[in-house]
Amino acid sequence: MRSKITLKELAKLLNVSVSTVSKSLNDSSEISPKTIQRVKELAKLHNYKPNPMAVNLKHKRTGNIAVIVPNISNPFFAKVLAGVETEVRSLGFQVITYISNESLQLEQQITELLSNGMVDGLLISVSEETQRTGDYEHLHRLKEYEIPVVLFDRINVDIELDKVGVNDMRSIYNAVSFLYSKNIKKIGLVCAIGEIGLGKQRIEGYLSACKDLNLEMKDNYVVVSEDYAVLKKDLKELLRQEDIEAIIGLDYISTLLASRVVQESNLKIPYDIKIIGYANAEYTEYYWPSISYIDQHPMKMGATATNLLVERIKGVGEKTYEKILETELVHFDSTEF
Amino acid sequence: MRSKITLKELAKLLNVSVSTVSKSLNDSSEISPKTIQRVKELAKLHNYKPNPMAVNLKHKRTGNIAVIVPNISNPFFAKVLAGVETEVRSLGFQVITYISNESLQLEQQITELLSNGMVDGLLISVSEETQRTGDYEHLHRLKEYEIPVVLFDRINVDIELDKVGVNDMRSIYNAVSFLYSKNIKKIGLVCAIGEIGLGKQRIEGYLSACKDLNLEMKDNYVVVSEDYAVLKKDLKELLRQEDIEAIIGLDYISTLLASRVVQESNLKIPYDIKIIGYANAEYTEYYWPSISYIDQHPMKMGATATNLLVERIKGVGEKTYEKILETELVHFDSTEF
DNA sequence: TTCTTTAATTTTAACGTTTACTCTAATTTG
DNA sequence: CAAATTAGAGTAAACGTTAAAATTAAAGAA
Known part of the structure; x- marks a missing residue:
């Protein structure tokens, strides 16, 4: 009316x-x-x-910030997005959301779209495929168009861009140390994300902790595969052969899978075996038994990345900047002593 | 450059x-x-x-579609958003995402923002608080500004708007019927969302199925509370007192909680007791034991709502329209026979 | 040949703002 | 009291497009 x-x-x-x-x-x-x-x-x-269109045309800006997440069903990314949304709104921008589905091609399509100047900046966690192929041409191109880009979470990437993430090596190192402090020494690892940099970092962190602490560590302690069926089989085999005292899951699916395989193998958590995972409250707290996890503070990560991006949009600073957030081990049933 | x-x-x-x-x-x-x-x-x-700003200014449109979800950590909404994103992109629009955090006030703030004509239309699943208070003034106001609105999922709302959702009564009726067909007759219900219309619908569906099938049904079979601690206590009590053969969880937290309490009560799923939940593959498939769930096809819901909205934006049709999608019972461990 | 049509392009206005610049009248200054 | 300043407003250009209307030149018809 x-x-x-x-x-x-x-x-x-x-x-x-x-x-x-x-x-x-x-x-x-x-x-x-x-x-x-x-x-x-x-x-x-x-x-x-x-009329925002008119104002923005006049001011040569859009008020939009794009976010590309690889997979929104992963509650970690969902929470990052929540953090971004809140922060972006409070700064007077809007979030335009894209989901790359872990596909490089889709990521390229999306950045191509963005190059028409629809957004003032981009927050992105690169897809698995992108990391595997190492093709970051499309991100460089955005820089050429003077669209600032900030990487989050999956920041183990050889490219000159602002980054916000956690210290993946340290986070798992700390988890191993914690277990060691409780006299747990045979620690297995399950990982479905060995292809992406951050998975490799975590494995490295685990290995270096084992070495530093002089923990027993055979080859089959590290179970890595993209194929869940293989993961399950190998893990089952490991549990059969060795007296593993704890398992660390490097991603939420591995973590749930580990819990499942352990229970199917008739081992009791936490009495026979402890579990720690990279996961989120949603997936661990209501679980039985509930699973201790490494909190990477996704909301905070989203907010931090947003602030960094907006600084860039406003033209502050030139040198790229890497912001590392602290992780935290949150205890539930699976690490009861 | x-x-x-x-x-x-x-x-x-x-x-x-x-x-x-x-x-x-x-x-x-x-x-x-x-x-x-x-x-x-x-x-x-x-x-x-x-330049999209210039083109849109000229054409008096924005190319933006707003989506308000109550809680993005709920993978159901995350998947609806994924469905929306894909469809919206294929139609040449952008998704601007907002998260209401189940808060009426935030919802009002966001719709107020939108009333400046930043978007061509809105997809919304109203917050819990909004449904509780029944205050839909802000949605009416958007209509006044000629911004089309389509409701999804939480559509049990007395307001003349386009809606896309499922038949909640029928979905649970079918689940109860399935259990009955397998000779399961003592069925409990757990619900943390009794405040919202769709929770009430599901409870009603359950009651009407019990009545039609002549199932035993005492008052304490229906465990409803917003407080998880109370939910847990009441459920535990129910399991102690009655020989419940199956539990249906009306939301994902209730479902996980049910699984947890059952196992803490030393009952074996599915041998002693079956479980069916309103949940998603992510939460059920890697679980142990994995939980059968009622799939509401969130991606499809998102895509459907998007199409309906875009029709409206293009000015097709006048009468409001309610689109009901079919649900599907997906079987995992917890309903093995 | 003259008139009309058509093809191809330019001019102009418009979308809704912001803002540099101009104008006028009032006020201050020397 | 004339000159200079200033307060308060208006004019017009600009942001980057689209599109209706006008112009021009060439082709076709009488």
Whole structure:
């Protein structure tokens, strides 16, 4: 009904020029206080809202920030997105969400779309395929178009861009150390994300902890595969052969799988075996037994990445910047002693 | 570097007018084939992309579709969003994502934002609080601004808007019938979402199935609370007192909780007791034991809602429309016989 | 040949803002 | 009291497009 009124219409009603109205609403000192008031009153009466398209065209910006997540069903990314959304909104921008489905091609398509200047900046966690092939051409291209890019979470990538993530080596090192402090020494590893940098980092962190702490560590302690069936079989075999005292899952599916295989093998958590996973409260807390996990503070990661990006959009600083957040081991049933 | 070139600059390079360039790129019949070709070649050479702000301003649209989800950590909504994203992108729009956090106030704030004409339409699953208070004023207001709104999932709402969801009564009725067909007759219910319409619908569906099939049903068979601790206690008590043969969880947390309490009560799934939940593959498949669930096809729901909204944006039809999708009972360990 | 049609392009206005610049009248200054 | 400043407004250009209307030149018809 009382559909959007424009500056021009307000101007006509007030018998002043369009620019007087515009200036009044922007509290310009060029306009007399009484005129300002008169304008503002009518504007409020008619519920005037500036047309964002027009304002943004004039200001050569969009007010939009794109986020590309590889997989939104992973609650980690869902929570990062939640963090981004809250922060972005509080900064007066909007989030345009894209899901790459772990596909390089889709990622390229999306960045191609973005290159028309639809957004002021991009937050991205690169897809598995992208990391595997090491093809970051599309991200470089965005830089050429002067669209700032901030990487989050999957930041183990050889490219000059701002990054926000955690120290994956340290996070698992700490987990191993914790177990060691409780006299647990035979620790297995399950991993379905060996293809991406951050999986490799975690494995490396595990290996280096084992070495430093002088833990027993045979080849089959590290179970890595993209194929869940293989993962399950190998893990089952490991449990049969060795007296594993704890398992660390490097991703949420591995973690759930580990819990499942352990129980199918008639081992009791946490009495026979401890479990620690990279996972989220949603997946661990209501579980039985509930699983201790390494919290990477996804909401905070989202908020941090957003702030960094907005700084860039505003043109602050030049050198790329890498922000590392602390992780935290959250205890549930599976690490009870 | 080779930052965005405009029509004006192309025109100057080609020694023609801006409108010739514009028309050429839009394949206007007013322009000669050779000019069109000449223009297109240079445009491609300079990687010309029309400025979306300018185009949209001219066309009085935005190309944006807003989605408000109550909680993105719930993989159901995450998947709806994925469905929306894919469909929206294929239709040439962008998704602007908002998370209401189950808060009416936030929902109002967001719709207020949207009323400046930032988006062409809105997809929303209303928050718990909104349903509890029954305050839909903000949605009405959007209609006044001629912004089409489509409700999804939580559609048990007394308001004249397009809706896409499932038949909640029937979905649970079918689940109860299935159990009955397997000679299971003492069926309990756990529910943490009794406050929202769809929870009530499911409870009603359960009750009506029990009645029709002449199942035993005492008051304490239906365990409802927003408080997980209470839920847990009551359920434990129920299991102690009665020989429950199956439990249906009306939301994913209740479902996980049920599985947990059952196992803590030393009952074996599925031998002693079956479980069916409203949940998602992510939460059930890798679980031990894996849990059978009622699939509400979230991706499809997202895609369907998107299509309906885009029809509205294009101005097709007037009467509001309610689209009901079929649900499906997916079997895992917890309903093995 | 003159008139009419058609083809191809340019001019202009418009979308809704912002803002640099200009204008006028009132006020201040020397 | 004339000159200079300033307050308060208006004009117009600009952001990058699209498209209706106008112009021009060439082709076709009488």
